[in-house]
Amino acid sequence: MLRPETDAEAAFRADVRAFLAAAIPDHLRDLTFRAPPQDCMPWYRALSRRGWIAPHWPKAFGGMAASPVEQVILLEEMAHAGAPDIPTQGINHIGPLLMHFGSPAQQARHLPPILAGDVIWCQGYSEPGAGSDLSALRTAARRDGDELVVNGHKIWTTWGHHAHWMFALVRTSSAGNPRAGITFLLIDLSSPGITRRPIRNIANDDEFCEVFFDEVRVPLENVVGAVDDGWRVATALLDRERIQLGAPAQALRALERVRRLAPLADAGLADRIAEAELAVETLTAAFLDAAERFAAGEDPGAESSYLKILATETTQAVLDIAQDLAGPLMAARDPVRLGAPLVDMSEMFLQARRLSIYGGSNEIQRSILAERVLGLKREAR
Amino acid sequence: MPSETEAMLAAAAGDLLDGEGGVARARARRDAGGGLDRAVWSRMAAMGWFSLLLPEAHGGLGLAPSDAVDFAQEIGARIAPEPVVAAIAAQPLLAACGTPAADTLLARAAGGAAVICAAPAERTDDGPGSAFQGLAFAPADVDVALAFDPPNRRLLALDPAEARTAATVDGGTLAFLADGPDAVLVAEGASAQAAFLAACDVQRLLYAAELCGLMARALDMTLDYMRLRRQFGQPIGAFQALQHRAATHFVDVRATRALVREAGRAFGTQKQSGAAAAAKAAAGAAALRVLKDCIQLHGAIGFADEHDIGLYLRRAMVLAASAGTPRTCRAVFGTARAAELDAPLPRHAVRAAGPDASQAG
Structure with a gap:
């Protein structure tokens, strides 16, 4: 994040960092894929017990009501610590949807198990x-x-x-x-x-x-x-959800890979590393901007399609740079232990192909922007 | 989100520039072979534009650089040819020097003289006879340019009329400033250096903002064209191949603007220089990406001098090259970021194994 942190935000960062250092089990650290439920759900529940599983949920529904800056701090620290990926369909999709459209009975039945990590x-x-x-x-x-x-x-x-x-x-x-x-x-x-x-x-x-x-x-x-x-x-909630799709979660994980490869890379690649850092800062700024506008009551509208495009393509671009840094190891199937850190070479790059496909392909997002925001329309013949 | 002051400033900038003739002025100056329009310059000065960041104790408005981001965007949107950003950076620099020579220059600037802060030359290591030799680049059509001589830590006031010059693609002239007998010592030492570097940060942030305004307006012009221009019985904006490119540029414009605004918040902290460089690197590169395709999307008319979109591309080239090219600014940001990451705090115990990794390759 480019902006300076307040004392409270810096203290929150220190809390998160200390917690992650102590709480992530070794076998779950630095994974390059999403571990199966028996491995990753205990971590989900640990985050839940700490109160950090649903940063963007309102307090009334058991969330953290975290500010956009606090959300970014959490994501930055998790990426940095190599925290395992967790399932997000409950937290990011059906949870918020039920808050707005679910009956009180549906909310009471389904929201607590999402928070607790009992239901996937x-x-x-x-x-x-x-x-x-x-x-x-x-x-x-x-x-x-x-x-x-x-x-x-x-x-x-x-x-x-x-x-x-x-x-x-x-x-x-x-x-x-x-x-x-x-x-x-x-x-x-x-x-x-x-x-x-x-x-x-x-x-x-x-x-x-x-x-x-x-x-x-x-x-x-x-x-x-x-x-x-x-x-x-x-679809009514898609615009708001796309703000979460624009969170720099995956991009920061990709950037962490670039950072670990950086000491091993040719000095001539310094510009590529700076490019990766800059791309993720740009995404982070765009996410903060959108989340803060939304928190201030602005309707993100179809414009938020731009965040899905930006977040996914930033992640992919950062992984392209990581491939560049990996050199001949770019095609290695399994992570390689270079000194102490385990460095993924190809898996994130392959997994990231999905980003521009899911949640409405980026081509669909571009058409939404063109037609609804930029006023470029087909005419009936 | 902009405050009321920022919004008022920006609106006033747009009003003044539109009243003076808007984009047509950029073309007129180009056609006239350059030169500073003194009448417009003094009206800008009278509106307080150049003293926006000058502390109130010196008669300025005492605003923070981030307050001028929207203002600079309005200037970029109208591709105003005056070196407004360099002039905005000069006054707080002079005030920070506090020497009699600086006070004299500040008084001249307040009287309407064009006093600007030059940006450091990027290739001072070139051999003798190189066009890039010298202390700084600056627009040539001003009265005084402030440049810094790093080995001797001296802030110098130079007359660009004495310097070697090159015409730029927007109709302006660039001076390659060098130390010489006419140079006036304004201030020296570590504090002069710090003030000069801060003025460079201000320029990077506000040039980045100017570029944001420029590319946003150029994209709007292009979208207008795509809605109007018809081929195959349809507006060309109906074709998906073009729609998707326009959407890509919209993403670029929006994201870059968010980054520049975010960088403004870092001013006054240790992150200032890295953030200003990040903003300038991103905005310079994005503006060139967007503008090149704006030309393409206009087709042949975009390549014709008569259309204004070409003026936007050429101004983008000049602004992208001012106060640090994208590559130079990425290097500054990259170095600042690497230092942040190496600082003891961000790397916790688990990552302490890093140095081993660097030896293992």
Whole structure:
């Protein structure tokens, strides 16, 4: 961060640093991938006990109500300490969504287990025939008494095979506008009729999977908002969520890799290192700017699409620089121990390919910006 | 978010420059072969522009550099050809010197003389006869340029008219300042050096802001063109290949502006020089990226001198080269950042193994 810290912020940083130094178990430090639940959830729960699992959640829902600067301090220190990556679908996606659209009963049932780390969530949006064109989704739910019966197929579901619950978009009506017949549904993944199959990704990791639904019965009380009103529920919060997608979490982890490679790199690469530092400072400034405007009551609107593009492409650009620094080791599959620190060579670079694809591909984000913010529109012929 | 003072200053800057003729002035000066418009300069002086950062005790407004960021953006948006930023940096520098020579220059500046702070030359190690030899670069069409002579730690007042010059692509003239018999010693020693370096930081921040204003306006002009220009029965802005590039530039403009604002907050702290260099490095590089594509998106008319977008590219080139190119500023920022990381506090015990790693390669 370029801005000076207040005494309270500096004290917070010292607290975070001391906690991370003592609390991260050795086998979880410096991992280059997201460890499976049995390894990473104890860490999630440790952060939860310390009160730091939900920095951006309001106090009323058990969050930390941290300022944007405090959020950045947490991210900087976690990256620096090599803290393990944790699942964020609960904290960053369904949690905030339920705060705004969930019934009091849904909030009481689902928010505390997210905070405590007792329940892992996944997102059921994409389907084989519905990626960027999400409203083409076909997984259907038909009404049967006080239940919805779900049939269909979700895919690219990050941590779908580890999750306990899924928040999904399902088709409840096929009449009229394709967006009008979609319902937002919370699905208990232990329900009968669900089959999950992990999919290996290009980093040789089973991070995502496909999920099949065969006559899966979901009580109507698990609908968020109203039946057929799911598109609005899913998209209304996207602008705010994109602020979290713009947090420099991944970019700082990538930068840490550059910093560890820096002492080993050719002196001629100093400019590339400065470029990486500058790119992450730029992202951090953009995140602080957006989060502070939002905290002051400004509506981020579609403009926040720019943060998703910036955060993901900054991370990728920093990892390009790391590849440059790694030299001939850039293709090494496994992390290499150089002196004491374990330095990842290729895994983060490969894992980062997903960043510009998920959460609405960066091409979709650019189209949103062009059409809604920049006033560049197609004309009807 | 800008305060009321910042917003008022910025609005006043826009009003004055629009009233003087806006972008057309940049073209007119270029066509006239350069030169400082003394009438406009004195109206800027009368509005207090050059004493924004001068302490109140010296008759200035006593503002912080960050208060002038929006103001400088408005100047950049209209590609005003005057060396406003260098003049803003000069007055607090003179006030900090506190010598009789500095006081005399400050009085001249208050009377409307064009006194500016030059930026250090980047390649002083070049051999004799090099065009880059000398102490500093500065716009040539001013009365006095303040330059620093590092080996002797002397702040000198020089007359750019005596210096070797080169025309710049925006219609201005750049002087390569060198020590000589006409140089006037303004101040010397460590405090003069510190004041000069602080004035360079101010220039980097405000040039970065000027570049932000410039690229934001150039992008707006380009978006207007993309909405109006029709080919294949559609506005060219309807084509996705072009839409996505425009969106990329929007990201660049927004993010750079956020960084420059953030850098302003570091002034007055130990992070000042690194932050100012970061801002200038990012803004110089981003402005050139954006402006090159603004030309491309305008097609042939963008390459034609008659269209103003070319004036924006050329002004961006001059501003990107002023007070530190992107590469120079990245090096300054990189060095400052490395020092921060090496400081005992940021690296906790777990990372104490770092030095081993440096020997292991």
